[in-house]
Amino acid sequence: MSVHDDAASPGQPVGARVEASGPRSAAVRDNSGTIVTGDLHAARRPPLPAPAQIEAPARLLGLPRRPTPWFVGRDEALTLLAATLEAGAGAGVISQAVVGLGGIGKSELALQYAFARRLDYALVWWIDADSPAQLEAGLAALARALVMGSDSVAAGQASPEEASAWAITWLAGRTGWLLVFDNVEEPAHVEPYLARLTSGHVLITTRRDVGWRHLGITPLRLETLPRPASIRLLGDLIGPPHAAQTAVLDELAGELGDLPLALTQAGAYITVTPRCTPAGYLRLLRQVLERMLATTAAGGDAERVVAKAWEVSRVRVAEQNPLAEHLLRLLACYAPDHLPATVLAGAADDEQEVNEALALLASYSLITLTTHPTDPTPTAANHDADDHENSDDQESVSIHRLTQAVIWHQLTTTQRDQTRAHAAELLDLALPADPETRANWPRYLRLLPHARAVTPPGSHTMKKVIDFARASGDYTTARPLQQARYTAQVETLGPEHPTTLSARANLAYLTGEAGDPAAARTLFAELLPIRERILGPEHPNTLSARANLAYWTGEAGDAAAARTMYTELLPSSERILGPEHPNTLTDRANLARWTGQAGNAAAARTMYTELLPSSERILGPEHPTTLSARANLAYWTGEAGDPAAARTLFAELLPIRERISGPEHPTTLTARANLAYWSAQAEARGLH
CATH class of the missing domain: 1.25.40.10 (Tetratricopeptide repeat domain)
Structure with missing residues (x-):
């Protein structure tokens, strides 16, 4: 034995x-x-230092990326958001939930606010909060960032459960911080954390519009853009329209339901496609067959609008680079945020081909490419959103959840099985061979959400993931x-x-x-x-x-x-x-x-x-x-x-x-x- x-x-x-x-x-x-x-x-393992022993940083900014410059029509929402979070400063934790349809711009609103007010806080921290596990992981990352400088051993060895509890205790004893929980699925997922916080600001984005009032939160509902703002957004993306174009942009905005995600993808398509005009794009949009739409997405108007814009972009992308279309299918399998681009390197014989395909997708605003430190818990975590020039940094890929849903619903059952199997194979290749070696844990930690999304539970890959979680104490x-x-x-x-x-x-x-x-x-x-x-x-x-x-x-x-x-x-x-x-x-x-x-x-x-x-x-x-x-x-x-x-x-x-x-x-x-x-x-x- x-x-x-x-x-x-x-x-x-x-x-x-x-x-x-x-x-x-x-x-x-x-x-x-x-x-x-x-x-x-x-x-x-060595215990984390007492939260009271770790001083509040002069400035700790943990945002996923820089906010987009193409941001219009939300001045009133930003004003209301600021008024809520600034009311009763010092009187306890102030929480605000921003609710709305997928693709409406909730996350971008939160990012714009957090970046604009970053100098007003000693700490700003962003957490992808799709699930309780993601919430815990985000808080654990905050604990590691705070502790790393004073006790790197304890920071590196703390389990997510221990570290997340430590982070909440640390926040409860401080003021002057902003915590963003992005894409919360259920109010119950954040309720235990909110109950322990006694000061500071919490900003929540969610599609769930019920269940917040019993937490003392009156949600801020985000609607589609006003038509003038939609026209302005398209104009900002493709260049100021002349008088004759304004009417076409008005019509195009109506066809896209004034949905920021669809408008952004349309503007990107027009910008990068030679000789494409707003009128030409409108014709392409209207040529999308209804039978195609019936298989591309389930849900309401937002899904159908994004499906139409996606289909126009898909045809063009497939003509230019078939690999890019395959990468989109793969990205529909993984968790939506921060997939290391190196995971996709094996999707083609030449890694450069993959990089070119990703760059093409980013030019159409179908994905977002972001540079992050290789170690998810760097010693110097107080980087600004534009301080990502370190040679040790790596690129990550994010895709909107609504775009993922549209892509996934468009695939046949056979295509889904094949794509998910390929995604799981690529992820297995990206995971280090020995999950019990501490030096490999940062890599496993970064890939954990993606492994949970694509890895069959009975596979050898899942065994490696479980062995990592066990070895690191994340029971x-x-x-x-x-x-x-x-x-x-x-x-x-x-x-x-x-x-x-x-x-x-x-x-x-x-x-x-x-x-x-x-x-x-x-x-x-x-x-x-x-x-x-x-x-x-x-x-x-x-x-x-x-x-x-x-x-x-x-x-x-x-x-x-x-x-x-x-x-x-x-x-x-x-x-x-x-x-x-x-x-x-x-x-x-x-x-x-x-x-x-x-x-x-x-x-x-x-x-x-x-x-x-x-x-x-x-x-x-x-x-x-x-x-x-x-x-x-x-x-x-x-x-x-x-x-x-x-x-x-x-x-x-x-x-x-x-x-x-x-x-x-x-x-x-x-x-x-x-x-x-x-x-x-x-x-x-x-x-x-």
């Missing part, structure tokens, strides 16, 4: 085992030393993805296939790590008899299920029962796996741990004393498991009433931790804290 390192809490020799996809492998995470209080549920992301993976494998392989059972075991493990040890215990209790029936009571995976049941029983609060289960399991592990197998050593360590937790610190110390020589001989004196055994021996020595000996043991361990893991690694920090704690305990008893 192979053993896969899978993280654990400090001080815990962990029997929670994550099984690999094959039928004969199981995973056991090493343990990492214990904390000073005996609370064995502490974080595995709230990993668990639902594993649930979908397990469901897919039940449907394709059957409920008792070895791979399905391993997926079931991993789901149980992630359920516990996500904060529900009682549910994890129940899931393993249900899995164990199936393992025993199919594999037999002595199969290694059956032993793994027994170990997991014992571990989560202890985590659920019954240390005595966990101790009993490990007492019964250990002889089987020694006989079947051998007394020196790593899993056997782990079972011995868990028995010691739960014995101590059940109230017998002296027995736990004895067990660790007996375990340590075996671990040193079999795994090596500096193996992580061996060092963890030393840490646990030191801890339970102190708990057994000998703080001076505990102090000595931690004093001997600390320089080894510093040399092997570095001075800021979680295990090093834990050892340092324990040394300080037991030193204080020894001094308090007069033991020098």
